Each structure stands twice: as structure tokens, then as C-alpha cells.
Amino acid sequence: MASFGDHDEIIKSVSDGPPTHYTVKIESFSLLTKHAIERYETESFEAGGYNWKLVLYPNGNKSKNMKDHVSVYLALADSSSLGPGWEVSLYLILQGKERRFHTVKSGWGFDKFIPTSTFFDASNGYLLEDTCMFGADVFVSKERRSGRGECLSMIKDATSSKHVWKIENFSKLDKESVIRFYPSGTKQGTGTHLSVYLILADPETVSDGTKIFAEFTIRIFYQLQGRHIAGKVTKWFTRTSLENGWVKYVSMVYLTQPNSGLLLKDVCLVEADVCVHGITSAL
Template identity: 80%
Template sequence: MASSGDHDEIIKSISDAPPTHYMVKIESFSLLTKHAIERYETESFEAGGYKWKLVLYPNGNKSKNTKDHVSVYLALADSSSLSPGWEVYAVFRLYLLDQNKDNYLILQGNERRFHAVKREWGFDKFIPTGTFSDASNGYLMEDTCMFGADVFVSKERRSGRGECLSMIKDATSSKHVWKIENFSKLDKESYDSNAFFAGDRKWKVRFYPTGTKQGTGTHLSIYLTLVDPETISDGTKIFVEFTIRIFDQLQGRHIAGKVTKWFSRSSSEHGWVKYVSMVYFTQPNSGLLLKDVCLVEADVCVHGITSAI
């Protein structure tokens, strides 16, 4: 018995009437297997204002662990012209011609929702390969068969905005060392390091020698800043793990802050308002300021990017 990807009702019927929307005739069907064509997509056809394709797996859809069956699906062919957040609800029937009786085996399932993530629905076990290949059944005659489809769009919906998170496998971190000299002569509110790349984006370290916000006058403030945030599209977020260190130049150690944050056009800077107290920073034995020089290192790793769909 045919089955779909889900355990729901499948209506199996026989009809003399051919499909009104699309038919595909496949000659030399056995050559698909001979040439290891596991998946065959037809040209697109229009139904209900959308373009569709039939998708056939002559020896079953391996990704669904389907064996000894022909798998047949309906797929939405071109979603690029549709607006973000689109959903199309459709009922469809898939046909197979019985060339002996000149009628059609038809499989129909429940109404399905086609959208960006799930563009394909159908039947993993449309027909057993043994039944299909037996010429006495009329489905495959002289190595030729005919499949078809009817599609009835029941409703459309725009679900508003959506997003896609792409995590980055084996993400690599980028290190940037910044030597700040003549610290006692720094007279601006903030200073930026040179730009450096991490995860295909440019970054800077921003340093407030006399602090900012709640840290003003008592602490050093340090931030990681995304360069040119205006070039990031709305709805895009960058998931970043970063560490900022100031080295103890006497003991070969360091103090460090480590966090994970989402950066975006509207949130392009993250860090520490009270990174280290000025009292500790300026103590000669802390080693953080030696000969009026301090060494700052940023270690930045981009782990993922969310984009609007």
C-alpha cells in the first residue's frame, strides 16, 4: 500500500479521466536505473497560479529509507518570485497510467502546506517496483510509463516575516593584538584599534581610557565593535563569541572577559562598561600598564548568521 511521509489518510482510486494539469511520458524507464539517476524532476507546469514539478525516484527515495517502491512527489518549482513568508495550501492527485485498461491509478492525500522549508510533498511508497515493473499490470509497457498530476490550490497565506539561522561548522577565531602607547597622554573619550576580519566581517576594539556610562571615572571600558553596520541588511544578526584580554606584562598572564553576543545593524557594539578598575589597572605590580604601554588582544569567532526570509 502506498504511504506518504506522514501517517495520514491516502485515497487510492481508479479513473478513466486523465489529469488536467500535467502528464509526463518516460520512455526507456530502465535507463534511469542503469545511469544511476536516483531522482528525476519534470519541467515545471502551472496550476492555481503557481509553478510545480513532478519528482520521481525510480528506485525509491533513499533519504526516506524507501526501498522496493517508486516514490513520487509534487514540488513547488519556483519560490523565488514569491514574497517572504509565503505559504501555499494545496490538495493534489498523482496519476499513473494503466496502459492495458486505459485508465489511471490515482493517489490523493490530505491538504498540504508548501513553503520555503517544505517545498515537496507526495508518496514515499507510490507503488511497489514489482507491481510497477510487471507488464501484465499495464503500468510499464515496452519500458514506457506515464505519470501525471492535478493540483488544486485551496488557500494562500503570507505568514509575515521569518528568518533562517545558519550555524558555521568548524568556525575559526581571529586574533588581533593592539599595542596602546603613551597611555597617560590619551585625552580623547575613546580610541579604536585598526580594523581586522573575523567571519567575513570587519571589527574593531573600542577603548575608553577613562570609562563610559556607569564606569566613567572609575573603570576602563572596552567593547568589540562591528565596522560599517549599515551594510548589514535588516533582519540579519551575527552570533559572535569573543574574548578581550589585557596582558600582565610582568607575570606573562592576563585579565580577560569572554561573552557570546548577537550583533546587528542596531546593536553593533558589545563589551564591558566596567572592564577593570583604574586603581588596579594603574598599580605598578598589576603589570597591565608597563612603561605607559598596555597590550590588548581580541579573540573573535563568528558562530552563526541569521538572515531574514
Template identity: 80%
Template sequence: MASFGDHDEIIKSISDAPPTHYMVKIESFSLLAKHAIERYETESFEAGGYKWKLVLYPNGNKSKNTKDHVSVYLSLADSTSLVPGWEISAVFRLYLLDQNKDCYLILQGKERRFHAVKREWGFDKFIPTGTFSDASNGYLIEDTSMFGADVFVSKERRSGRGECLSMIKDATSSKHVWKIENFSKLDKESYDSNAFFAGDRKWKIRFYPSGTKQGTGTQLSVFLILADPETVSDGTKIFVEFTIRIFDQLQGRHIAGKVTKWFSQSSLENGWVKYVSLVYFTQPNSGLLLKDVCLVEADVSVLGITSAL
């Protein structure tokens, strides 16, 4: 009659005792389908020190190719307070009231592990829609039904740290042009462009007019920097492809450097210590510095993000 998605053994029983943790009464059940409500989540309830929800698919869970059945699941409602690598093992029972006999149909599977990747367990085929809808069975009377849940947390543990890499399909690039004027009068070690967005993050170009580190005094140094590091939590890494160009204003060309780099809390800037020699940069025929002005462009694409589990 019912099955876990992976055909594990299910214990089916009948009991006069109602669930102790949560009940949901659904009136006008047929209107869920009429209004195209394929999935219904209850409010959260507490059991075993955690918050849970009941999740119902009145016409079956289409993502599991379930047809002609009601699908019912238990879902962990809130894991924000749990440490990375959390894992909760629980046994649960899901209930359906037989209103004719005033007793409950109960389905129970084996102990299940709830964690970041698998937050929801239950029964793809909790009950056939035909059996459920037949008033003589008592599950749907006057278009009203009652479902319930009991949850028993058996153990919890923190596993080793983990991470999730999400590559971004069809990543788009963002360009930002920075006009640097009065180059000969720049007297600070470095200058930053205005912030611009790429991949929902803020970035800036950082320019060292007299170079930095191994390029000090002989080179221009140019970097891309993450402008909002406070939004990057521990364990987060951002995979970025970027190009930085300085335009030849005489001949409509440019010099450019292109790389892919990871940005994180410990690596907020990436670029070139020796981007171009100051000798070449300042030559009048290079076109890179014209009327004491240079034009710097950054072209940035966020290709992926790694976050801690």
C-alpha cells in the first residue's frame, strides 16, 4: 500500500492513540488540486529538540514520478542553529485518521539520517488516492482529512567539515571602466576604483601607480579586490575569471591580463604585481598614458561558489 522511495520495509499499524507531536486538519481537501497546490507544508513543530514540518503532496510527488497516491514526508524545518556537518538520526511515524472508526493508520519506516543534503524523508506512496478518497474508508469525510506525526530523535552527531561547490551555468560578465586622471600627481601607495557588481558581489580595481612588492619602483601593479568581504563567511570561496585592461588611447588597442582565481576571506585580492613596466607605461607612443590620463577596465565573471556544509 505504501512505500519509501527506495522500497525499504515499512511497518503499517492501526492505533486508537493520536499523535503526540503534531496534527494537521485539512478542510476542502479537493480544493488543493483545484488550485494547483502540488505541495503543502505545515507550520513547524518541535520534537526531540528540533523543528519539523509535515509535507503533503495531495496528488503525489511528481519529482519522484509518483502517481495516483498521496505522498507524505517529514522535513527538518530549521537547521540554521546547527553546526556545519550536523546529522540527526530519527525514527518517525506518520498518521492518517480513519474518521469512521476513530482510529489512526500509522506508517513507520526504519531510522533515518537527516542532514544538509537530505532534509526530508517519508513515503512516496503513503496511500492510493482511490483508497483515500473513498468515504467508506473514513480517511476523507466531507472533504476533510487529518494527518499527524510523531518524531523520536535517537542520536545526533557532527561529522567532519564539508563543502558544496556550485558552478554557475551561463555566467555573465560585468565590465567596469575606471578613468584615472592626473597620474603624475598620484602620491598614495594605492588607489581603488568605485565598487561595481559582478555575480551579486561587489568588486573594485586596485591600482598601485608605483608598484608594490617585487614591482615597487619599476612596475605598475593592478589587482581585482573583493569589496564586501563581510559577506564572505568562513568556508566560502568564489571562483572568478577576470581580465584587466589598460587602453592604448592612441591606436584603440589595449594591454591585458586574464586569469581565473579563487577569492575568499584569506584571499581578497588577486592580480599582477608586475602588470606593465613604468618605463613602457610612460612612453608617449605607448598610448597608455595620454594627457596624464589612463583608462583601466575590469571584466569579471563569477564562475562558481563554494560554501561550507
């Protein structure tokens, strides 16, 4: 993980290229705290042949013991392939200070970017109708790319959607279209546990840069007792991360016990309760 720091020195230099500007618009900002989103990373954007990302801590960077402030950083998306001694200079227009990025120090920013009391005060104009924008202009020599950005839309009063499946011939199951089962387990659960995942069934509808923040619960019912086993989690879904769930949802020993009622005549009853709380899309 990149180490971030907050320094006040100003280094004077000359750049012969225009900035690459990236913005992130956040709608329903207050819901980040409600859903315990302590850190948000934007999609990567290119400047001067390097990939960058903005990293936001809405309630302060806890690893730096920050509170009562919004923390904001600019970081190299990937510096692992760069050789020793490499560095690149850039300029953060928001604070008017130049920062040097290299393989040891791949992130710079501001632990105390703005006090939350100032940020949330509507009279200051930073947060209007629970919507705000953060951005950075990155000057890199000979950079000629146009600006990009993204919008994180948190959803007020989000409603959940429930789906129930009666899965017959469970022992012969391969996979379902929205719920994916691994009857013999996968990864660390192979051979010992049932693995269960929620998947985005239509990946072609998810464009590059889109991120979906969803809370979901998956239940398997005891068919004779009116009870269920449940797992609940909140995860980000993207084009490259289409499924999330549990490697070890329930042990196969317990699932297949004749008296458990989870698997009755090779039939299993499963429910998925899904609620989308936020979507990031490109601007």
C-alpha cells in the first residue's frame, strides 16, 4: 500500500505540458459514513505515461489518526514495474504544491485536506445538496491528454430486491445465472464446504470504470424448521470483479446431514436479498 504524507514545502519548477485534470463527483456524500465507506479510490487515469488515482477518506485517514478532517491523496496506480531511482515530478493544482513521486514514495497528499466542520457548512459551498467534487490537475512533461472524471452516486432510500430459487438435483448442480454455487467448494473450501457467490449476470452491461456498491444477503433455508442460514456482506462489483461471496459458506458435512433439512430430496431453497447503495460511472 502506498504511504501517504502531508508536507508543506513548495518546490519551484517549470513544466512544458498542460495538466491532466481528473474529477470525482460524489452524490449523497453523507451515505458514505452511513455505509462505513472509510476509503474510496477512483479509477486510474493517465498523465505523462503514468497511471494515477485519487484516494479519499471522507472522515479522515485513520491510519494517520486523522479525525474531523477529510483526507485526500494522489497516488501512483502501479509503480511495481519501475526501476530503482525512478521518479516523476507533478503539480497538484488544488494546493499549489509540487510533489515528487517515485518507487519508494508512491503517494502524496493531505492528511488534513479540509476540516469536516468547514466542509459540511453549506455556506462555504463545498457540499451542496449532499453533493461535492474533488479533483487534481497533474502537470507532467509533454502530457497532451484531455481530462477525465467519474461520478460516485450514493442512493438515498435504496430498496432491496429478493429472489428465491428452488434448486432441484442439487448434487448435479453446475451454476445458476445470478447465484453461483460450487457444490464441491472452491479455493480454500474445495472438498469441504459449499462455496456461494453473487454474480453480475450480464457483464457486458458493465462498462470499464463502472463500480457498483451493493449490500447482499444469501440465505439457505431449513425446509422442515422454518429457519435459515444467512450470510450478509457489502462489496464493490466491477467489470473485473463480477462475483463476491463466501468460499466457506457452509460445510458439506453439515449441509448433507439427513436431519438438517437444508438439502431435502436433493432440493435446496435459496434466497438472495440485494440492495445497491451506490454506482460509480465515468463523466
